[in-house]
Structure formats: C-alpha cells, structure tokens
Amino acid sequence: MALLVLPACLLVLGLLVGPMIVLFRISLNQFNPTQLMIEAFSFDNYVRAAADPYYQEIILTTLGMALLCTALTLVIAFPAAYWLGRLESRWKSLVVIATLFPLLVGNVVRSAGWMALFDREGLINATLRGVHLIGEPLTLMYTPKAVVFGVVAVVLPYMILTIAAVIESIPRDLEDAAANLGASDLKTFWRVVLPLSVPGVAAGSILVFVLCMNTYATAVLLGGPRFKMMAPAIFDQFVRGNNWPMGATLAFMLLAVTMSFTVFGSIAFARHYSAR
C-alpha cells in the first residue's frame, strides 16, 4: 500500500523539495552587480532583510492583508457554503461548477477586467457620473481596497467549496433536534453548525491564507506600484534587480512567516475545539 504514495512523493521531491534546496543555497550566496552571484555561505542576506525597515513593513502589510482577506472571505463564504452544503437539487452539480467558474479565468485576465471596472474612465465611475452622483471620478484603482476586493474575489471559491464539503457531512437531524429542544436559528448555528464545521473553516482559512500571502498579479495590477506585498518584492529582486540571492532570501522569509502562522493557526484551532 505504501507504494501507492510513491509517485506523488517522487513528484514533490523532484519538483518542490529539489528546487527549494537549490534556492536555499542561492540565498546564502552574495550579489555582485557585474558577476550577479558570488559563491558564499553566509546568512548576511537574511540578517540584512530582517533588519531592513522596508522589508519589515512589506511583511507586515502582506500579513495584515492576508489576515484581513481571510477573515472577510470566511464571513462572505460561510452563508454561501451553508446554502450549497444543504442544497438538495438536481442542479447542485451545476451550482458547484458555477462556484468553480471564477477559477477557470486566470488571475491576470480577471484583474484586467477589474481594471476596466475601477479605472477613472471605467464602468463604475462612468455610471456614477452618468447618474450625477459624483462630479470628479473616484480613485478606485491602485488602492489597498481594490486589492482586498480583488483577492477576496479570487479566493472565495476555495473557501466556499471547502466549508460546503464539511457542512454536507453534518447530519441535518442535529439542527432539527436543536430546534426541537427550543434553540433559535442563531443559537443552533452558534452551538451546533459552527462547531461541527470547524474542520472546514480551518482547512479553508489555511488554504485561503496561504494563497493571500502569495498574492502577486492582483497586488501589482490593482494595488499599483506603491502598494507592496512580498511576492512582487521577490519578483523585483529576482527579475528587475537580477539579485537572486536576495530574491531567494525573501522567498524563504515569506515561506517561514506563512508556515509559522499556518502551523500556529492549526494548533490553536485544534486546541480550542478539542477543549470544548
């Protein structure tokens, strides 16, 4: 039976772990503008990046955006997931496909559409000006709000489908029993549905949080050049600066922060609900 996992393990080892080891080795090298990379074995890049207020701010911005977007996504996704999980209709598979549909459109294409929507001459401003609600166009593009909107829209299907799968497995009888015992809808949700759906909430939140931490296209296209998150900063170092050692260092810092929060979040979820 153990052999069944071999192909997957080999794939991950070959295409993820292998390049990660190479990337980590690169992060220990030194950058030189003319030679680009000089062989070294030093943690200087890590020390410099961690001590640089610029990167500290970017990490905090990335973390804040990821947490905010995850929370917003959860709040928006849960009702939809509940409805989908409880849906008993022959159209259910079509609804699932419709939920998945946004994922079929690439991030860049989707962001380009939003640019047409949010632009000064875009649909929103044109409509508001057309009905004389505003005189001057609103600044919607290149703002953190636009990024939050964009990111939440991108990750919403992941959260909905993950939670819906768990809600589907919660017997409806439990809700009926709670109602029979006099619990209000709100109380039933709070004391029965929510605690039982925690595995889905935890899995969906972790998945969405990881995706938000690695946001690139949405941050660049909707946030504009002044809005900085970690993925664009890594791209900057690798591609614009040709500074692979620093790019690799930032990539590992992002990985470390994402993994720390994911692991601590998972442990906190597990502890909180095993104690109840």
Added chain:
Amino acid sequence: MISRRHFLSASMGAAAAFASNSPHARAEANQVIVGTWGGDYAQLLSDLIDKPLLAPQGIEVLQDVANADPRKTKLLAERQSRRGSMDVACLSDSDAYIIAGMNAFEAVDGKKVPRLDKVFAELRTETAIPHIYSAQVILYNVNQVKTPPASYADLWDPKWRGKVGLADILYLQNTLAAALAGGGGVSNFDPAEQKLMELRSLDVKLYPSNETLASALKSEEVWLTVMWLARGFMWKKAGIPLSHVVPKEGAASIIFEASVPRNARNKEGGFAYLGAMLDPKAQAAFADKMGYVPTVSDAVLPEDIASQIALSEADRAKLLKPDYKYQTERSQRTLDFWNKQFKG
C-alpha cells in the same frame, strides 16, 4: 475502456511528438527559436522577417514570446546548460549588456552577419546587432499643455503638480531623467535621488506599465511623461493627443538588440536571423508601424514618418548613450532607492 490498439497508437504518437522536439529533429527541420516580446513587435517580426526572408531559406521560425524580464532570467538560468532554449534573444541594450557580461552571447562579426557593415557604428556592440532604436523624450498632452516644458528640469515646475505620470517599469530611465534634471548625467545618477524625492512631493503619479500610463494620458489623468519617442508615435496613432519635446539636457537612446546565445542549438540559423533583422525594407516597415528608427544606413524612411520619429541633426548630436558599466554597477542602489525611498 482503452484497447491495446488505442494504447499503442497513443504511445507511438507521444514518442513521435517527443522525437520532434529532440535537437536532431530540430536541426533537420532547421528551426530557429526567437525569444521576443509579444504584441506588435512579434507580429512584425513574423510578417516582415520570418515569412518573407527566412522561410525562402528553408528556416522555420518559432517565437518564444515573453517580456524581457523572464527572457533575461531564462538566459541567466540556462547559461550553464549545454543546450539553451533560444537561438536568438531580443533584449534592450541595458539588459543585453548584463547578459553579455555573463559571457552568455556569441560574438557577432561581419562573417557571421554580412550586413553588419551597414549598421551605424555608434550602435554596434560585440555580441549583438542593434535592431531598432529610439530616444527618450518628454511627451505632453497638446490640449492641456499650452507651453510645453523645454527640459526635464521643467517637469519639476509646481504648476505641473499631480500631472506628471511615470511608468514604474522604466525606473532606470526615469532615474536618468531625474539625474539629468539635477545636473547629473549618464555616468552620474547621484542628483537623481534628491530630484526624485522632490518629484514625489509634487504628487507624481506612478503606473505599473506603459499601457496603464497610456490609459492615464488618454483619460487626461496626467498630462506629461518621460517616454520613448517611438511609444509616443504609436500612442499618437492610437488617438491620444500627444506631442513631444526633446529635452534640453539631451535625449538618451534606447536600442533594442538581438543576440545569439552561446548555447543556442542552431547558431547558424540564429545568425541568419540576425542578418535578416537588418534588412532595410523590414527596418523601414518597423519604423512605419512602431516608430523606431532604423539602425542601418541604407534603410530609407518616407519624409512624413522621418519627421515624426527621427531626431534633428542637432538633437542627434546630443543623443546620450547610457553608460552601461556605470548603471549596471549602480543597479542595486538605483532599484533600492526607487522602491524604498521614492515609492516607499
């Protein structure tokens, strides 16, 4: 249910597809893989060079379309490999300088590219052919700007507060413009740092790409920018009411070059491609469509096109060629300042 016959035919098909990608099969087909930008540039290469000039020689051209940054990264990543993925790499002069410095390109000479003797001497390098070039100028909206600025320094006039827009991807060129405005030059970017901070306090607008900058110029969100004359020509053709000024400090040149990587699989085909890129008719057609000036002396431009995209004799005399060594050595400081201070 997959039958044995189906399985065998699918396997053989896959094997044939694999074999067609092998170097041997590629050599037989005499394919040349050209790493190029997409859009109009790729289309014009196809229409003016690939089909009319290379196909009759039995050379099939495949385009590997990407922005310069991924192409540069690919060249760097592959430079230790015996076989690279491109036979021709198109890059800007600044990018090509960096990659050439890593010994990743073959030398170019008159034997490999016979038309090299027609190339303007000041545009030649040891490892590339200059395909097209343009100059960095000030573009302004003719409806909004009645008295256009005469120099880069004039863009710092408070009357243009909030009306100057810059493309983030051109950080190096914008830094050079700021250096020139502050009394610096191609070999002295020091004054740029103070000037950029002053521009920031004048509410300069930043856009992630040239296309988003064009959109802002069209909507009149901004009225002035620093840009290639060729881009201005294309944007004018697209209906944006623009005109240009060659700044008093001088216009810096941008040259788009092509090289053959040292690990190219079809070097002969690559050099044949480089030669075709210097064809005078193709060069004139690039000028007509994209506004970039030919790099060979025997390409003749129609009067009306030449007047819009070429510099006057006096301006040509002031054309500033980047100091590649200086700007490469300073590259990390330039990028860090742009990101951390100017945009920060």
